[in-house]
Amino acid sequence: MKLTNIKDKYDDKDGTLYGKKNIDESLALLFHENSKFTTHSMRKQGERIGAFSNPYVAERSSQPFKTYPGTEQIDLSVYEQVPHNAELFETIKRRRSIRDYKEDSTISLNELYVLLQYSYGVNVRQKMDSFGVDGHIGLRNVPSGGGLFPLELYVVIFKAHIPSGLYHFRSDSMCLEKIKEGEFMNELIQIIQAEPYVNMRSSSALFITTGILERQMIKYGDRAYRFMMQESGFVGMMMSLLAESLNLGSCMLGGYNDDKVNEFLEIDGVFETVNNLLVVGGKKD
Template sequence: MLTLEAIKAKYRKRDASLYASEEYLNSLALLYHDNSKFASWDLMRQGQLAEQMNNPYINERASKPYKVHPGTQFFSFEPYEAVEVNLYPDAHLFELQRHRRSVRKFQPYSISMNELYHLLHHAYGITARQAGEGEAAGNSEWSWRTVPSAGGLYPLELYVVVLDGQIPKGLYHYCPERNGLELLSQKVDAAAIEQATSASSFVDAFKASAVVLTTAVFERTFIKYRERAYRFILQECGSVSQNLSLNAEALGLGSCLLGGFMDESVNDLLGVDGVFESILSVQYIGKNENDNNT
């Protein structure tokens, strides 16, 4: 493992950038990046770690990477599964990518359960299942989703604050296994999420229809990939965020992904510990203020 001083020496030798070299030299991010690089030995060691996971107990546990909240009020998406995406005639992938822009100003709009289903399911929902194979698989059944995930371990959790919608306002957890939303709290409103994110500096937060918050349960990926896992988790979060953006565009909605928010305040709002599970991204969803097709 490279020490901070060794990395500083490395950057002093190579720095020819406009960015202040001292910022590089004291960067924890670059220290992590250097220490999580793979060489041939690391790849061999990674193979050994993967082999250690190949036993019934770990496979059965790792194949069910999702949280559930028993006893909460549940809003099922099952009635909306039959509503095909092709009912949205403008949802051509390349056109959605070309026209996608961050939307910062919204108009009052009540988001429907059908829209929430397509927004969330096509962002991180289960699209296929497969029984584990071999003696070490045990009773595992693996589920595949709409994004690539290192080892199929799916470390992310999606929470939704519904601000104006078909279902009651409040904080929900998206449960892909049960295909629906679990109501966690009706005390979380626009003022609470704004206080935690300071979003009004960047987006018309009080006119948004919903906010999607993505967390990571780090252990799910770290158990197999150790230090490299954090890179994989961020890649996966980016894939989900892009899916949410394009899904919103397909539904005639707009979205804005926030990078600046108060992490611990958001963690407290979600009821997660901020260590083993922590917030990664916040995305506001709503009807574009300039869209007259209501």
């Protein structure tokens, strides 16, 4: 898709609301739009990934790190003790992608609180005293370029003590806002390519991170795209570790039809777009 077509898409979605002038010639949006999966491109990519399974690639991927042969080596493995009482280190070490979950497990409200609030909830309010602005900036447990926090978190509940459906996390007030109630597993399985590796039907919730790029672009231009992706990574990692610390299984999902997921979330798919999917469920004994 070319920039002119994307501009048409902006106009459809009334870009003025988002400061269209900031993103008129945006390379970031051009890249984002052109790296979206459709059902067709996802299938094509799947075939290509399949063709990657051969001995040559397996051998190459068996060493995904650089080495500097012949240089002086300082062996750190003899210093492997971790600081005292540091459960964090055990959690980090235990984290693995889990793709099959305990069938009847529900996600508790406390687990939802921990996963959402500790990953992207506001935990410190700092008074903004620059430029005579009378307001507060809400800081979180992840760093953010310029403290501009471009991400939004949603959760699709499959099995919990609240009705199944799509919720938005209000990061400033620790609330879930119910966008729509219903059983959405069948619909999501059609637009997310999880099977056969990930047994999504056995999961209890799906966490979706979106980005509103303009929040950061207003200050950093196209470089904001890098910052937003880094921040999505921080949040994904944070949630994976939090899930592990709660003894829940989780797995990132990279194969999905972008615009169908955007439609499901009822977001425009241009100014706010899906970035990250993390499926969570109880661990099997």
